[in-house]
Amino acid sequence: MAFDVVIVGAGPAGLSAACRLMQQARDAERELAVCVVEKGSEVGAHILSGAVIEPRALNELFPDWRDLGAPLNTAVTEDRIYLLKDADSARRIPKALVPKTMHNDGNYVASLGNLCRWLAERAEALGVEIFPGFAAAEVLYHEDGPLKGSVKGVATGDMGVTASGEQGLNYMPGMELHARYTLFSEGCRGHLGKQLIEKFALDKDVDPQHYGLGIKELWDIDPARHQPGLVVHGAGWPLEGDTNGGFFLYHAEDHQVVVGLIIDLNYRNPWLSPFDEFQRMKHHPLFARTLEGGKRVSYGARAIAKGGFNSLPKMTLPGALLLGCDAGTLNFAKIKGTHTAMKSGMLAAEAVFEALAGGDEGGQELSVFSEKFRHSWLYDELFRSRNFGPALHRFGTVLGSAFNVIDHNLFGGKIPVTLHDRRQDHAELKPAAECQRFPYPKPDGKLSFDKLSSVFLSNTNHEEDQPSHLRLKDAQIPLSTNLPKWAEPAQRYCPAGVYEVIDEAEGRRFQINAQNCVHCKTCDIKDPSQNIRWVVPEGGGGPNYPNM
Structure with a gap:
């Protein structure tokens, strides 16, 4: 199928x-x-964010968004910032x-x-074709002629392939989607975006x-x-x-609150469990007084790209653009990426249409996009926030x-120094023997919960008889290197x-429960041996977030 x-x-x-x-x-x-392909079962099924949304880009895209019924109904009424000294x-x-x-x-x-x-x-009202449930699995390139090597489009993944790699009874081959320009906006650590960054350096x-x-x-909480x-x-x-x-x-509408924890993936202690840190965090009085008596209704997890301005790759390549997360x-200084992602998409649209x-x-290669980006408020905002993450990591x-x-309140983000953080997150782990274990308490089923009951609330589902989308470059490394x-x-x-890691009579075995995967991409990022490669499963698989 051919598109512009x-x-x-x-x-x-x-x-x-x-x-x-x-x-x-x-x-x-x-x-x-114009067509959009989405690997989730529906638009929004894989979308996870806090979220406090800054409407700056939305104001530009749809100035009448309030009249059009955009679901931004709860204005921020109060900000509070706390430093937790201990558990009480x-x-x-x-x-x-x-x-x-x-x-x-x-x-x-x-x-x-x-x-x-x-x-x-x-x-869709403007005429865009949207295909949910179709995972873009491969980048297509022009193989000859003057455009040789440039991006030609994408191919969606085959459906109905069994775990053994054979064509099942419901097999359906993927489609090739050809385009004059292809825009990659897969979110943080995008499967194809990662490949493009490596291929084109x-x-x-x-x-x-x-x-x-x-x-x-x-959570649904007590209205009081x-x-x-x-x-x-x-x-x-x-x-x-x-x-x-x-x-x-965050206190949202309909007597609901959003509670969460973000852990930088440059942490060093391999015994740390982000999930368990989050569960015990909710027992702190700051959270417990809000959540007690309430009901947890959904759960999710997602990696976020927080390198900011200093880590931005080149976003243009022949026949394509790399956008958003x-x-x-x-912008990690704001803990917000919606308005910045939207603006990058709008700039891309203007460059492509022009x-x-x-x-x-x-x-x-659309160099005009780079010019538009350089002269936009998006560039200025990200530049002003360039030191935020490195400062926290260094100091x-x-x-x-x-x-x-000092940087933001006195210098407006333009302090005359740029801090850098040039170490890879996965390289920060210390040997387990040098680190202290964490005595995580058992969940109480009221404020804290286990992983499996949490995954259940994410409505995650994958067809069991399909190839695992979590690939090991070397199947021996988990037990031969990572374990010891x-x-x-x-x-x-x-x-x-x-x-x-399962102990059996025959010895230890490394097991991958791919059906549980919520597509957070943490394994692709944090594995210290960089041995795990996340690829797209069949379209429609993964979480189905209803209101996240």
């Missing part, structure tokens, strides 16, 4: 690009064929000592999944990308404890030592936060119980 533009991923970047393309085509009275105490930080990037005046507590569903409706002149793992739950629009952030306990991260608690446009309207037949939570207050040196940390860093 193929967009991979129905997240905020991809859908904003689709909408902006069709708006320009409508205004210019031109025909344009908390110190509220005065607003004057909080970086301005953390202020949320004018923002909204919302479900990003629902916002993407709404954007998909707008895109798009990151050769920048700091390595850095990541965090965000774990989130949605609900404060619509209250936004709580903070750091400290339960994270200790050189482990960085922070928590969030696929490139790492999230080229096509000028007679471009496709396959070129720790307290001193790093002090640096960031790092106590096989995949058992703990995975928030879905995918990886297990």
Whole structure:
């Protein structure tokens, strides 16, 4: 199937690009064929975010979004920042000592999944074709002629292939989707985006990308404890030592709250379990007084790209663009990536339409996108936040936060120094023998829970008789290398119980429970041997988040 533009991923970047393309085509009275492929069973099924949404990009894309019914209904009414000293105490930080990037005046507590569903409706109304349940599994390239080596489009994965690699009774071959330009907006650590970055050396002149793992739950709570629009952030306990991260608690609509923990994936102790840190965090009085008596209704986890400006790869390549969190446009200083992803998609749409309207037949490298990006508020915002993450990594939570207050509140993000963090997250783990174990308490079933019951709430499902989408480069490494040196940390860093070391009469066995995978990508990032490769499963597999 041939299109003018193929967009991979129905997240905020991809859908904003689709909408902006069709708006320009409508205004210019031109025909344009645009399609979006989405690996989730429906738009929004794989979307996970806090989320407090800054409407800056939405204001530009749809100035009348309120009249159009965009699902941003709960304006932020109050910001609170806390430092947790231990399991019982908390110190509220005065607003004057909080970086301005953390202020949320004018923002909204919302479900990003629902916002993407709404954007998909707008895109379809403009004439975009959206194909949910189809996973883009392969990048296609021009094989000859003047465009040789440039991106030609993508191929979706075959359906109905059995675990043994044979064609099952319901086998259906994938489709080739050809395009003049292909936009990759798969989210953090995108499967195809990762390949493109490596193939075209798009990151050769920048700091390595850095990541965090965000774990989130949605709760129905006692209406008497609900404060619509209250936004709580903070750091400290339960994270200790050189482990960085922070928590969030957002009061959304309909007597629901969003609670979560983000742990930087440069942590060093291989015994650490992000999932269990989050579970014990909820017993702190700061959270317990809100959650007690409530009901947990959903659970999810997702890696976030937090390297920011210093880690941005080159986003242009022949025949394609890399957008949103696929490139790492999230502004970690704000803990927000929706408005930045949307703006990157809109800039891409303008660059692509300008080229096509000028007679471009496709396959070129769109340097005009780089110019548009360089002169946009997106570039300026990310530049001003370039030191935020490196400061925390270099100086720790307290001193790093002090640096960031000075940088943002006094210098507006333009302090005349640029900090760097050039170590790979996966290379930070120390040997297990040098580290202290964590005595994680058993879940109580009221505030804290186990992994399997949590995965159940994510509505995760994969066809069991299909090839595993979690591939080992060397099947021996988990037991021969990772287990003796790092106590096989995949058992703990995975928030879905995918990886297990099982003792049997014949010896130990490394087991992959791929059906549990919530597509967080942590294993692809944190495995110290870089032995695990995440690839797309059959389209429609994975979590089905209803309101996340």
